[in-house]
Amino acid sequence: MATEPYAVDVEGVVKRFGQQAALDGVTLRVRRGEVYGLLGPNGAGKTTLIRSLVGLVAPEAGTVSVLGHRMPQLEVLARIGYMTQQAALYPDLSAEENVHFFGAIYGRVDGVRDALELVDLWDRRRSVVSTLSGGMRTRCSLACALVHKPDLLLLDEPTVGVDPQLRVQLWDRFRKMAAGGTSIVVSSHVMDEAERCDRLGLIRFGKLLAEGTVAEIKVKAGVDRLEDAFLKLSESPA
Amino acid sequence: MSASRVQAITRRILQQFRRDHRTLALLFGAPLVILALLGYLLRGGGEVPKMGVVNLDGGPLGSLVASTLASSKTVSASSMSQADAEARLKSGDIAGFVLLPSDFTAQVQQQRIVAPAVHLEGSQPGLSQSILQSVSQSFVALAGQAGGVQFTPRVVFLYGGPSFDTLDYFGAAFIGLVVFFLVFVITAVAFLRERGQGTLERLMASPLRRAEIVLGYMLGFTVLALVQSAEVLAFSLLVLHVHNVGNVALIFLLEALMAIAAVNLGIFLSMFARTEFQAVQFIPLVIVPQMLLAGIIFPVSTEPGPLQALSHVLPLTYAVEGLRNIMIKGADLTWPSLQLDMGVVLGFCILVILAGATTLRRRIA
Numbered sequence: 001m002a003t004e005p006y007a008v009d010v011e012g013v014v015k016r017f018g019q020q021a022a023l024d025g026v027t028l029r030v031r032r033g034e035v036y037g038l039l040g041p042n043g044a045g046k047t048t049l050i051r052s053l054v055g056l057v058a059p060e061a062g063t064v065s066v067l068g069h070r071m072p073q074l075e076v077l078a079r080i081g082y083m084t085q086q087a088a089l090y091p092d093l094s095a096e097e098n099v100h101f102f103g104a105i106y107g108r109v110d111g112v113r114d115a116l117e118l119v120d121l122w123d124r125r126r127s128v129v130s131t132l133s134g135g136m137r138t139r140c141s142l143a144c145a146l147v148h149k150p151d152l153l154l155l156d157e158p159t160v161g162v163d164p165q166l167r168v169q170l171w172d173r174f175r176k177m178a179a180g181g182t183s184i185v186v187s188s189h190v191m192d193e194a195e196r197c198d199r200l201g202l203i204r205f206g207k208l209l210a211e212g213t214v215a216e217i218k219v220k221a222g223v224d225r226l227e228d229a230f231l232k233l234s235e236s237p238a
Numbered sequence: 239m240s241a242s243r244v245q246a247i248t249r250r251i252l253q254q255f256r257r258d259h260r261t262l263a264l265l266f267g268a269p270l271v272i273l274a275l276l277g278y279l280l281r282g283g284g285e286v287p288k289m290g291v292v293n294l295d296g297g298p299l300g301s302l303v304a305s306t307l308a309s310s311k312t313v314s315a316s317s318m319s320q321a322d323a324e325a326r327l328k329s330g331d332i333a334g335f336v337l338l339p340s341d342f343t344a345q346v347q348q349q350r351i352v353a354p355a356v357h358l359e360g361s362q363p364g365l366s367q368s369i370l371q372s373v374s375q376s377f378v379a380l381a382g383q384a385g386g387v388q389f390t391p392r393v394v395f396l397y398g399g400p401s402f403d404t405l406d407y408f409g410a411a412f413i414g415l416v417v418f419f420l421v422f423v424i425t426a427v428a429f430l431r432e433r434g435q436g437t438l439e440r441l442m443a444s445p446l447r448r449a450e451i452v453l454g455y456m457l458g459f460t461v462l463a464l465v466q467s468a469e470v471l472a473f474s475l476l477v478l479h480v481h482n483v484g485n486v487a488l489i490f491l492l493e494a495l496m497a498i499a500a501v502n503l504g505i506f507l508s509m510f511a512r513t514e515f516q517a518v519q520f521i522p523l524v525i526v527p528q529m530l531l532a533g534i535i536f537p538v539s540t541e542p543g544p545l546q547a548l549s550h551v552l553p554l555t556y557a558v559e560g561l562r563n564i565m566i567k568g569a570d571l572t573w574p575s576l577q578l579d580m581g582v583v584l585g586f587c588i589l590v591i592l593a594g595a596t597t598l599r600r601r602i603a
Contacts, residue, residue, distance in 0.1 A: 088436030
């Protein structure tokens with residue numbers, strides 16, 4: 001919808017856990033149909049930021065808008081797909097039953113087959129999740145996140161513990177979905193994945209250090225490798 | 239076998255518990271709480287059963303028995319008319335009364351046989367026992383006065399009777415208890431599993447409303463709980479032949495209400511635990527005190543005063559009383575006492591449903 005220029009619009013968000021500031025005034029925008037990479041080490045605040053987008057974290061200061069609406073709002077949640085870091089599935093249900101359940105929650109059971117085919121699990125749909133391998137569980141979890149064909153997909157480190165071959169497959173799928181108009185926010189601490197994003201946000205200690213395309217960030221830091229850019233930008237006082 | 243490896247495991251276990259303050263508190267606190275409760279319950283100078291003395295005898299021996307009973311420490315006896323005694327027995331105000339006939343003194347003096355009628359309410363075996371004992375003790379004093387007499391009381395039960403065994407008394411309470419506790423534990427653990435495996439996080443990020451989660455859980459587990467209730471009831475009545483004079487549908491209705499309350503109590507309390515391990519710890523905290531105080535084994539009317547107040551707040555007390563009302567006394571919904579029991583259990587259901595829904599934290603714009 002043209003009235004929603006940004007899929008995600010985060011403005012000066014602060015969230016503390018005790019003394020520790022998980023988010024320390026983060027401002028970032030994700031355009032529609034864009035794959036936005038949140039890059040940062042463990043504990044940088046990536047998960048807290050993603051959770052604030054679905055209303056699971058209430059910011060102490062700042063505003064969070066998703067798809068043109070201030071969060072939290074149930075109508076908007078229905079248009080978001082959220083894949084948690086851990087493959088959050090019901091181990092006693094089959095892959096298909098899991099995807100069907102989440103489809104029913106979002107009122108879109110018609111997407112079950114598409115979702116399972118997209119992650120190459122249609123042939124294993126009758127397998128009980130507890131018997132699936134780790135990689136298959138990750139894919140099943142992804143299928144649950146996109147069964148309702150969301151406008152915005154939030155992926156919290158979706159490729160952790162996934163072998164390189166599957167990682168390439170998953171990224172192909174993310175790109176395909178973005179091409180179809182889905183906005184994607186994906187967090188990662190793996191640098192080579194960052195190259196596949198349209199734009200990146202480098203996050204550390206709850207602060208956004210830099211934002212832009214891979215090329216822009218390299219230029220800003222004056223280095224050739226993204227890894228070096230990250231290290232360099234972390235050192236300089238932001 | 240390596241001693242150091244064994245030691246490593248032992249040490250690790252103790253280290254884990256050092257950080258788990260809640261478990262430590264439970265491990266060392268709960269036994270004291272439970273034993274103190276039990277001690278207070280049994281030795282706290284609780285109330286003694288109330289009984290009536292109907293003395294129709296004009297002679298000296300009738301009033302001797304009456305005054306012995308009145309000064310007894312094991313029962314609280316007071317004189318009343320026969321009509322009054324019968325009414326108060328029915329309402330549950332007294333647990334029994336002894337009827338001394340008009341020819342009591344003459345009978346004792348001529349036949350040396352004491353055969354008074356002892357009327358017992360009968361639904362609480364502990365109370366009946368106390369009254370029979372006190373009455374027979376009062377006749378020991380009589381024997382001293384009148385010389386060797388034979389004591390053969392005629393016992394009349396309002397409910398139950400000599401054919402009742404322990405299971406008949408406790409069966410009614412346990413039918414509800416089994417369902418309540420099993421359903422509570424299973425729901426609490428299932429809800430915590432949802433949290434542990436991360437699916438609750440997912441549900442919270444979905445357009446689900448918290449009331450929908452609670453209601454969905456409630457219906458799902460209620461289906462299981464109702465099947466369990468029907469099974470327990472059928473087994474108790476058809477296989478164990480637990481005494482029942484009441485309407486089976488009413489028993490099932492009360493059981494169903496208890497099951498629904500248990501489901502929601504499970505959801506509600508699981509909010510206060512982080513792991514399934516911690517949920518199991520609610521058993522000694524939530525379940526054991528209720529077992530002691532709900533009148534299942536020890537009648538509420540003979541508890542020490544402060545514990546009686548506590549018992550009257552516990553919903554399980556009303557559930558147990560309701561089941562006994564139906565199964566032993568044959569109560570139906572026109573009985574005010576059963577209306578109260580059902581009303582309290584229903585009210586508790588609604589309370590825990592609301593509590594579960596509000597505690598399931600969720601900010602909705």
